[in-house]
Amino acid sequence: GRLSSILGPDILREIEERDKAELAVSHLRRVRAALIAYYAAHEGEYPDDPSGLVPGYLDAMPALELPGHPATAGVSAYKGPAREAGEAVSDSGGWLYFSDKASPYFGMIVLNCTHKDPNGREFYRY
DSSP states (O other): OHHHHHHOHHHHHHHHHHHHHHHHHHHHHHHHHHHHHHHHHTTTOOOSSGGGGTTTTOSSOOOBOOTTSOOBOOEEEEOSOOSSGGGGOOOOSSEEEEOOTTSTTTTOEEEOOOSBOTTSOBGGGO
């Protein structure tokens, strides 16, 4: 209450948005590290989907709380061609995993969100 009256609701909302953005990027780094560990342990193969990381590499897929979306740990699998990873983004607010073994993006995971972080960068570009 007192902090809100000192800083104001707009500043508090901005702080909360920055914290959520930083947490999402931290989760992304952790999931990507798990994918790299999986790849190293499985003779250069990625899992067909990120559920292959649980429980050996992750306890669970982390839940994301991205702007404009409810919290979710949901993973969308993308199979198909894409000249650029951003073409596959559907803005679900969860995870997007490239599951097509023929794709140059196979094994890549991104934040499935076109909204911008507090610095103006789209989340899927991390």
